[in-house]
Amino acid sequence: MAYLLWHDLRAQAERQPNRPAVTDRETVLTYGELDRASTQLAMFLRRNGIGRGDRVGIFSPKSHRSVVAMLGISKAGAAYVPVDPHAPPARAAYILGDCAVRGLVTTPQKLLELGPELAQLSALELCVGVDKNAVPGSLAIGAQLQDWPAIGEIAEAALPEDGIESDPAYLLYTSGSTGHPKGVILSHRHAITFVHWGATTFNVTAEDRLSNHAPLHFDLSVFDIYVALRAGARVEIVPEATALFPIELTRWIARKEISIWYSVPSALTRLLLHGKLTALEFPRLRSVLFAGEVFPVKYLRGVMDCFRGASFYNLYGPTETNVCTYYPVPRDLPADASAIPIGLACANTDVFALDGDGRPVPAGEEGELYVRGPALLSGYWGQAEKTREMLVRNPLQPAYPEWIYRTGDLVRMDKQGQYWFVGRRDHMVKSRGYRIELGEVEQVLYQHAGVKEAVVLAIPDEEIGARLEAVIVLSTPGTTAADLTTFCLARLPRYMVPETLQFTTELPKTSTGKIDRIGLSAQFGLR
C-alpha cells in the first residue's frame, strides 16, 4: 500500500523503468533514472545524518533536478521545503531559517545570492548542487558542499524505509498577515489523499503528458508531478523562458502534445489574449484544469473555444487542504453565466458551510467553508496559536474532538448542492493565483523609516484577479515612490510589491479609529 509520497515512483520504476518520467528543457529522465538518482540523494543525506524529523530546502530554478530533490529528500525521511527561486534573498533566508533546514539543494548562483543571509541559517550543515570551487572563499558558509556528479557515483543500495504517513512530506510557505510568510505543514497522508483523487478523477494513464507550469512552492505542482508518477505518465516542466512568452507557450503545448494542462486561470487568459491559440491544433489535449483564483467567464469561454477537444475543470482549495472541491465545466455554459461554482467535495474529503456561531447554513445562504478529512494540513510551522485558530474543533461532532480547517472563504450552496465562492472574511487577496495577505505588504512598508502609515488596497482586475495599490502617509517628506518600491522588492516577491503608490497626508478612519478601507477604496482605488 502506498502510504509515503515516493512509493508510487518505486512501483512505476519497477513496472516501466525505461519510460520517460520527467523532462525539462535539456533532459529526459526515465522512471528508472529518477528512482536511482533520488535514492542516491537519499543515501547521501542519510550518511550525513539527515533523515526523519529534518527539513531540507530546495532553492534553485526549476529543473528535473528539483524533482530528484523532492523525491530524494522524501526517501531519506525528511520533509522538503521548496522556496520561490525568485524570492528576495532576505525572504528566502527567513523561510529556510524559520523551519531550520539542515540541508539545502541549490545552485552556485542561488547560494551566492543568499550571500550574507546564510549566516542566519544556523542549522544548515549541507548544500547539494554546489561545487566547492564554484563558491568564493569570501562567502562565509560552514556547511559542507557537494555537487551532483559525486552523488551520482554513490553505489545504490537498499535504503531502509523510515517514516509513517502522518510525517511531514513538505512545507509550503504562504503569505502571513503578521508580516512574515508562514509554513504550512503537509503530511504524506495529505498529499496521497489528493494525488489518488486526481489520478482517479481524471483517469490519468501512462499515455498522458502532464504540463508543469506552476512553480514548485505552489501546490498546483503537487498534482502535475505526483499524479504523473502515480499513473506512470510523463510530466513536462515548462521552461521558465517559455512560460514568459505566450506564443512560445502555445507552440510548446502543441509540440509537447500535452494531454493534461493545469495552471492558474490568468496564465490561460494570457494565452488567449496574446498567445495566438487559434493558430494551432491541440488534438492530444483532453483535460484543462485551473485553480488558484476566479476565472472570469468570458475568458474561460474563449479558452474553451480554442481547446475544443478538452474537458475543463475548476479546482478549488487553499494550500492547507490542496484541492478540496471541483467542478466539471459544462460545454454548454448558459449564455448569461457570469460565474461558475467551485463545485462538490473531492473523494475522501468533506466540506460544509457554517455561520458565525458554528451552525450549518441552509442552501442559498452565505457561510464560511470548513473542510474535514485526511487531506488537512498538520499545522503551521512553529505557530501553535495560528494552528489553533485555523484547525478548530468540529462543532457538529460533540462526542469527541475532531479537527476541521476553516478556510476563511465565504461560500453559498445552491439547490443542486454545488458550492459557489462568494468572497473572503479577511484581507487575503489573490493575484495571478498567488495568495497575498495585505497585512504582510503593509508590515513591510511600515519597516521603512519614512513611512508613518500605510494601507494596501486590492484593486479588482479581470486579467490577473487583483492589482495592489498602496496609500502612504510619510513621517518626513522626501521618500519617493521609487524608494518604497525598491525597499519592497528587497523584501517581498514581485507579485506582492504594490504596482502603484500614492501619497496622502492623512488616512480616513472609522468611528473605532481603524483605517477606513472602504472609504479609501472609494477615494484611491476605484477611480
Add this chain to the structure above:
Amino acid sequence: MALKDALVHYIQENMAAGTAIDESTPLIDRGIIDSMGLMQVIMFIEEKTGIRIPDDEVLPDNFQTVGSIEALVDRLGKSRSGGR
C-alpha cells in the same frame, strides 16, 4: 532620455533591486523579467514611444537584453514610418 537609458532605469528600479543592470544584462536568463515584468516593460515602451508591440514580436530573442528590446523598437518604428 534615450529609450535605452530609460529602459535600464525603469527595469533597474522596478525589477532588479540590488543588482546593477546595463544594456547587455541577460534579462530573461537571469530571471530579472518575469511574466509580470514583461507586461510592464511592454506597457512602458508603448507609453513612452507610442509604438505598439504586436503579440508576434513578444518572443525571447527580442527581449534578451535592453539592447535587443531597443533594436526591436527601432525596427517597429521604422516599419511604421514606412522606412526600409
